[in-house]
Amino acid sequence: MNQSTALPRTPRADWSHLLARAHLDLWLSLFLLALVTLGLGVLYSASGHSSAMLISQVQRLVLGLIIMLICAQVPPELYRTAAPWIYGVALLLLLSVSWIGDASKGAQRWLDLGFVRFQPSELMKLAMPLAVAAFLHSRSLPPRPTTVFWTLLLIGLPTVLIARQPDLGTAVLVVCAGAFALYLAGLGWRWMVSGVAVIAAIAPLAWHTLHDYQRRRLLTFLDPESHPLGAGYHIAQSKIAIGSGGVFGKGWMSGTQARLEFLPESHTDFIFAVFAEELGLLGVLLLLTLYLALVGRGLTIALRGQNTFQRLLASSLSLTFFLYVFINIGMVLGLLPVVGVPLPLISFGGTSMVSLLAGFGMLMSIQTHRKLVSH
Amino acid sequence: MSIGPQDAIKNLHAERQDFLTRVLIAVTVGSGLVLVLLTRLLHLQVLEQDYYDTRSNENRLQLTVIPPVRGLIYDRQGALLAQNVPTFVLELVPEQVPDLDDTLARLGRLVTLSENDLLRFRDRLKKTPPYRGVPLRSNLSLEEVARYQINRYDFPGVDSVAGLTRNYALGASAAHVVGYIGGITEDDLNTLDEKAYRGTRYVGRTGVEKSHEHTLHGTPSTKIVETNAAGRPLREIDYRRGTQGVNLFLSIDARLQLAAEQAFGTRTGALVAIEPWSGEILALVSKPGFDPHLFVEGIDVELYKALNEDAQHPLFNRALQGQYSPGSTLKPLMALAGLDHGVTVPGKREFCSGKFTLPNSTRQYRCWKRRGHGRVDLDDAITQSCDIYFYQTALSLGIDAIHDFLDVFGLGRPTGIDLPGENSGLLPSRDWKLRTQREAWFPGETLNLGIGQGYLTVTPLQLAQMAARIATRGQGYRPHLVHATQDPVTGTVTPVLPEPLPPIVLRDESLWQPVIEAMQNAVHAPSGTAYRIGANAPYRIAGKTGTVQLVTLAQDEETAPELQEIPRHLRDHALFIAFAPADNPRIALAVLSEHSGHGGSEAAPIARQVMDTWLLNPETPSK
Numbered sequence: 001m002n003q004s005t006a007l008p009r010t011p012r013a014d015w016s017h018l019l020a021r022a023h024l025d026l027w028l029s030l031f032l033l034a035l036v037t038l039g040l041g042v043l044y045s046a047s048g049h050s051s052a053m054l055i056s057q058v059q060r061l062v063l064g065l066i067i068m069l070i071c072a073q074v075p076p077e078l079y080r081t082a083a084p085w086i087y088g089v090a091l092l093l094l095l096s097v098s099w100i101g102d103a104s105k106g107a108q109r110w111l112d113l114g115f116v117r118f119q120p121s122e123l124m125k126l127a128m129p130l131a132v133a134a135f136l137h138s139r140s141l142p143p144r145p146t147t148v149f150w151t152l153l154l155i156g157l158p159t160v161l162i163a164r165q166p167d168l169g170t171a172v173l174v175v176c177a178g179a180f181a182l183y184l185a186g187l188g189w190r191w192m193v194s195g196v197a198v199i200a201a202i203a204p205l206a207w208h209t210l211h212d213y214q215r216r217r218l219l220t221f222l223d224p225e226s227h228p229l230g231a232g233y234h235i236a237q238s239k240i241a242i243g244s245g246g247v248f249g250k251g252w253m254s255g256t257q258a259r260l261e262f263l264p265e266s267h268t269d270f271i272f273a274v275f276a277e278e279l280g281l282l283g284v285l286l287l288l289t290l291y292l293a294l295v296g297r298g299l300t301i302a303l304r305g306q307n308t309f310q311r312l313l314a315s316s317l318s319l320t321f322f323l324y325v326f327i328n329i330g331m332v333l334g335l336l337p338v339v340g341v342p343l344p345l346i347s348f349g350g351t352s353m354v355s356l357l358a359g360f361g362m363l364m365s366i367q368t369h370r371k372l373v374s375h
Numbered sequence: 376m377s378i379g380p381q382d383a384i385k386n387l388h389a390e391r392q393d394f395l396t397r398v399l400i401a402v403t404v405g406s407g408l409v410l411v412l413l414t415r416l417l418h419l420q421v422l423e424q425d426y427y428d429t430r431s432n433e434n435r436l437q438l439t440v441i442p443p444v445r446g447l448i449y450d451r452q453g454a455l456l457a458q459n460v461p462t463f464v465l466e467l468v469p470e471q472v473p474d475l476d477d478t479l480a481r482l483g484r485l486v487t488l489s490e491n492d493l494l495r496f497r498d499r500l501k502k503t504p505p506y507r508g509v510p511l512r513s514n515l516s517l518e519e520v521a522r523y524q525i526n527r528y529d530f531p532g533v534d535s536v537a538g539l540t541r542n543y544a545l546g547a548s549a550a551h552v553v554g555y556i557g558g559i560t561e562d563d564l565n566t567l568d569e570k571a572y573r574g575t576r577y578v579g580r581t582g583v584e585k586s587h588e589h590t591l592h593g594t595p596s597t598k599i600v601e602t603n604a605a606g607r608p609l610r611e612i613d614y615r616r617g618t619q620g621v622n623l624f625l626s627i628d629a630r631l632q633l634a635a636e637q638a639f640g641t642r643t644g645a646l647v648a649i650e651p652w653s654g655e656i657l658a659l660v661s662k663p664g665f666d667p668h669l670f671v672e673g674i675d676v677e678l679y680k681a682l683n684e685d686a687q688h689p690l691f692n693r694a695l696q697g698q699y700s701p702g703s704t705l706k707p708l709m710a711l712a713g714l715d716h717g718v719t720v721p722g723k724r725e726f727c728s729g730k731f732t733l734p735n736s737t738r739q740y741r742c743w744k745r746r747g748h749g750r751v752d753l754d755d756a757i758t759q760s761c762d763i764y765f766y767q768t769a770l771s772l773g774i775d776a777i778h779d780f781l782d783v784f785g786l787g788r789p790t791g792i793d794l795p796g797e798n799s800g801l802l803p804s805r806d807w808k809l810r811t812q813r814e815a816w817f818p819g820e821t822l823n824l825g826i827g828q829g830y831l832t833v834t835p836l837q838l839a840q841m842a843a844r845i846a847t848r849g850q851g852y853r854p855h856l857v858h859a860t861q862d863p864v865t866g867t868v869t870p871v872l873p874e875p876l877p878p879i880v881l882r883d884e885s886l887w888q889p890v891i892e893a894m895q896n897a898v899h900a901p902s903g904t905a906y907r908i909g910a911n912a913p914y915r916i917a918g919k920t921g922t923v924q925l926v927t928l929a930q931d932e933e934t935a936p937e938l939q940e941i942p943r944h945l946r947d948h949a950l951f952i953a954f955a956p957a958d959n960p961r962i963a964l965a966v967l968s969e970h971s972g973h974g975g976s977e978a979a980p981i982a983r984q985v986m987d988t989w990l991l992n993p994e995t996p997s998k
Contacts, residue, residue, distance in 0.1 A: 141390050186393045243419040243427025256435045281420045326408050333415045
């Protein structure tokens, strides 16, 4: 630590020094800031120039950034020891929403804590990689069958609860957060192949447990033109928005699909369509670049992780973030069924913003709490 | 969890190596997924951009057509003859109404729907394409509009439409000139320019409304409006200004038209008054008239049947469709023909015994005056309307010369007035008879033609035009009704120039004089057939009466029966042609009074009232 004083006091060094002292990662901070700024611009346009919505989003953003800052201060070791507790609390909260949850849009996902309403499933998005990483950290790797069994139980319990809410999108993300950690911990290829086989086998059974609207979404996805005015309307309008944007876009605040209310959910799950309509292919490429830069930086941090827990946590968070982006864009482009996954850090919405930034806080913590050890 | 954290021996190096490999695999898979997204984006945003751009525009853009405001019709002094008045019409779009009978029944509880309204609606329903609104009730009261609007959500496909309808100030008095408009039917759409008539509800059906439809209608404005998903218009994207319908100033003088109409009283017939130096129609009456408003919103079947079957045929425009024998009103023309061919010499006398026989024939042709006129010259013959004199003239001229001369005056051909449905009358000839009757022309027919009877028929309009051409001594202009047009926006008035016709040139210019003088004597000389209107006239009138027999007397019948003894429909038609002032003609006219008797007593007084109104009233602008 005393080496910093030896360095010449250039402004830039000063700046990174300051960031390092605040446990902030320069690259993640830069990319996040760029993405969030872009997001606010599009949200303003997509919400129909609603400054109320913009302010509310900024408030959440500030809250999220504060939480990210706090998360970055906590040393990774503390996360590892606290992981079982966090997981336990998240599981209890999930159980409690089944009884006292607030039904919003026909699904029980919300928990009203009086001062704030939030979704326990969002907390599980963080608790899951934490718990799996912490659990595998203390096992010999590659994992033995018993370890795999316990890990699958860790993953399966909350997933079932979330899927029953029902929130298919989050369930997928939570399951994948755990699965990524398991995979990166060196899960045998045979396990993975048989896993895929089991999923394929139970998929038809799962069909019967789906809600009507979920089945409709899947059917519509398979044949979108069959309901051009019904369920397919959503995706048809989304494609019109994106396609009509062209290479250069219609210009910021000049998109017609969202402003004229042809595109439903234009400020939440389908905000990418507005983005593509107004900023065109070039804007989309910039957006994708920023997302991939964040994922890349996250994976770099993971590769530099100082122990199994850090590596698994960082890589799981990064890959889940990528999956987040892929599912949302794929859904808006009509490549995936509509499963209610927001565009991370851009869609209007509460707890996903906070949980995502908290995740980035953890990545920063891993990056900035590295002890200088020789290899 | 039997295995504690410290139990396993970790191979750190191998574990890190495996981790790196697995991250790289994940990155590869991720790159593949990103590639899928990019391909899709490229497909949507580059390859199919045009398609989606069109879809996006279709989504948001809506074409609205604003129909033009129909041009107004004024008389020559600027009095409104046809104007637009706001109205509320209850309209049904057939294809949007789920249950028509039920809808009509329920609507009947909100607004008054008469039996006629429903009949008319059913009738129009058959003639209208299903996507166009069919009017059910017009002239809704504000209360009815309010009552409907409150309940409008129970009535899909029904709407109360604010629009403009037409009001005709002179009503029945000018219906045959101004005409009327009517709702556009399916048949109309085949003939009309669909683009220009998008949004238009009416089209001219008869009269000036029909003949000047193109000028009066204008072209619609189109507006491309951006709408939201709910169809609410938000912003105007494009506006293409159409043109409003052009206002027309007719040559008709409303005062004169009303005076003429009143002069007829209960008589039926027609009157046409022309300004001889321009061909402008000053008044055009066909009696009886009809209320044009009955037709604007579509007449109901019963009423139409009644009008159509009325023995007096109110819908029939006698002035240009009625074809009558001109009778003695033809005599000035016969005189001119005789003079031009040198068979008639002014001052030379013929003897009228009241009877005339062709050589080698026993058939007698009578003068209207049983006892005969005695020795008459040209002037007497016209003044007293001697038939025998003109039998002689006709015989001398022969059918061919008569035909050719009358042809120059335009008989047998439509005048080309800007009104629909004009008839041509009939100018017989040898050819014509051979063609249509497969018979040779008989000399007796020439005699009949000489006094304006027989095959020859003319329209009152042709008669008036004939009078006008005598008045101008051969000059002539095509009869027309539009005096000027007016740009509805700038108010600029553009006069319509008269269209000159080829002049009628006689052998000698001076030959007009004896005929015009004789026509004046017919009015002003005590022996004249129209003396009753000329005796106290403050200006000189040149005129000629005509009395057209509808039944020929039997050869052995010595005296004509009294008027009252004949059934009305067989009574004589009374005719009169005139122009005045005789030395500086400002009005030429023809009057036909059906089944009323003598031209001098029944038709001439009508003409006198009209001429007085035109020539004596200080309001009349001097030309």
